[in-house]
Amino acid sequence: MNYESACTSILVGKKASLTGNTMIARNDDTFLPLTPQRFYMHPAWKGEKGLHLKSPLNGFEADLPENGYRYNAVPNVDREHLGDYEESGINEKNVAMSATESTYGNERTLAFDPLVKDGLDEDLIVNMTLPFIESARHGVEYLGQLIKQYGSPAGNSVLFSDKDNVWYMEIVTGHHWVAQRIPDDAYAVAANQVAIQQVDFTDTDNFAWSEGIQEFVAEHKLNPDQSGWNFRHIFGTMNEKDRHYNTPRVWYAHHILNPETPEEPESAELPFIMRTSHRISVEDIAQILGSHYNETRFDPFGHGDDKDRLRYRPIGLNRTQNSHVLEVRDNVQEGLEGIMWLCLGYPEFSPYVPFYTNATDTDPSYSTTPLKMDVDADSAYWLHRTNSMLVESHYSKFVQGNRDYLTELYRRYRKFVYDTDNGASELSGKDLTKYLTEANYKVVAMTKAATKDQINQMIMEGINLSRLTFDMDKNL
Incomplete structure (x- = not known):
């Protein structure tokens, strides 16, 4: 599977959110439009020896600890050929993880710390981390040790959160990374480009980094700035692909949440940490993750000329296999903290269904997904993708x-x-x-009924929209 240049991530501090809860969110975009996924609850384990993971993609393998927490995940169905890619979940300690945002280091830094071909990549990064961490900061530290031990075969950025903290970790070379805590009153957006900017190495409450990274940069003379230590400038890329594929998505998210911000879609200096005058809701995040430059000349469904409508890659795509908002709540009784808002269709047209993560099972329509479309199958993945396809087919009408x-x-x-x-x-x-x-079963049943009704309505209306028609006297 090729996950190159995919995904868009949003991170929200607890004081910046409508409910006072932390949220991390991401579109899981794949190379092909159809890469079926399922949603399941992985049980905890204790005292199990001999647990072993091996990637069918790059040969990475490692033993797992004997004890692991329960967690939920959204893996590929065809794991044997495409790899696990469990992508996102919340464990029983109410630590959320979403992985990964593909991120690219530049040739200067990779020359001295190249990627490790058989290192820990996105396909197993959740399996190797989420069952074993007890806080968002612990997640950064735990994964940092794994990268030190095994190396990384790709640039991968990872989102972590708990009820108090949100962290964004960018792994950009074989062994080097930086992580930043998102301030409580702020949000951040990332889109396949190194996002973290100035790093304060005296502020260990809000920054973490790989061992020896400052010495690595100094030894190889990698800092292009006259002053400061800008992670994006040192390790990131700033090329034509970034300006058309990556930065416009960040710009548009800022445009939605901070319309007053004077930014340009192709700017390489869009700020990572942002603040807005209103509190951010799950619905706001869903709007952004499903967006396609709505109400601008860059909208593929809009009325701009072809050059503008196809200029930039939109956030929401037909190859978004799942989109999720992981909310960890601080104002509820114990056991109710984790909610995963999960979307399995195009995020523009499909709902983010709220699942409590303190659960042991998921409805079979989510936990079991056929590899191919089957109109008789009871499958949430195929149901919501059918709904999405129908809406797009007659967009202005539906x-x-x-x-x-x-x-x-x-x-x-x-x-x-x-x-x-x-x-x-x-x-x-x-x-x-x-x-x-x-309760999770009940919300699935409610959603399924509403979605089938929506599909039925569109099919009936679509029949009346056929071009194979002819006006005739009804008396004939």
């Missing part, structure tokens, strides 16, 4: 109905979370986990 469908679902999701939280007030331990597992 988009308003699709927005109404999504608006109503988000209203119902908010009420679902509120009611589920209240219904759990007397529960704890295994009883709470069982209750939340059943």
Whole structure:
């Protein structure tokens, strides 16, 4: 599988969010439009010896610790040929991880710390990290040790969060990386380009880095600036591909959340840390991750000329296999903290369904996905991709109905979370986990019914839109 130049990530500090909770979010974009995925709960394990992982892609292999926490993940269905790529989840310690945002180091730095061909790559990075970490900062440190031990075969950036902290970690060469804590009152966006800027090596509360990175940069004379230590300038790329493929996505996210910001889509100096005057909601993130330069001349569905409409790569794509918002809540009772808002269709047209992560199972329509389309299959992946394809096929005719469908679902999701939280007030331990597992089944059933109704409506309307028609006297 080729994940080159894919994904868009958004990170939100708890004071910058509408609910006062941390959120990390990402589009998992693949090279091909159809790479079926499933959503499942991986059970915890204790005292199990001999657990071993091996990548079918680059030959990386490693033993796993004997103990691991329960976590949820969204892997490929065809793991044997395409690799695991578990991508995202929240473990039972309420630590969230999303991996990875493909990121590219420049030739100057890679000359002296080249990528490691059989190192730890995206396909197994979640398996090797998420079951074993107890906080977002611990995630950075734990993965940093793995990269020191095994090396990295690609540039990979990783998102971590817990109820208090959000961290973004950029691995850009075979062994070197920097991570930055997102301030509580801020958000950040990244899109396949080194994002972190000035690093303060005296501020260990908000920055972490690979062993010897300062000496590495000094020894090989890699810092191009007269002053400061700008990670993006030292390790990142700034080329024509970045200006048309990467930076416009960051610009547009800023445009949505900070429309007053005077930025240019092709600027290499778009700020990483951003603040906005309003609090950011899950719906705001969904709007950004599904966007395609809406209401600008760069919108592929818009009315600009072809040169503008095809100038920049949009955020939401047909090859977005899943999109997710991982919310870790700080204002609820124990056991209710983790919610994964998961979208399996095109994020522009499909809902982000809220799943409580303190659960032991997922509805079979999510946990089991056929490799190929089967109209009789009960599959969330294929259901939502069918819905997305139909909306796009008659975009101007169907988009308003699709927005109404999504608006109503988000209203119902908010009420679902509120009611589920209240219904759990007397529960704890295994009883709470069982209750939340059943609640997840209920929200799937509700979503499935609404989506099938939406599909039926579009099919009936689409039949009436056929060009194979002819006006005739109904009395004939």
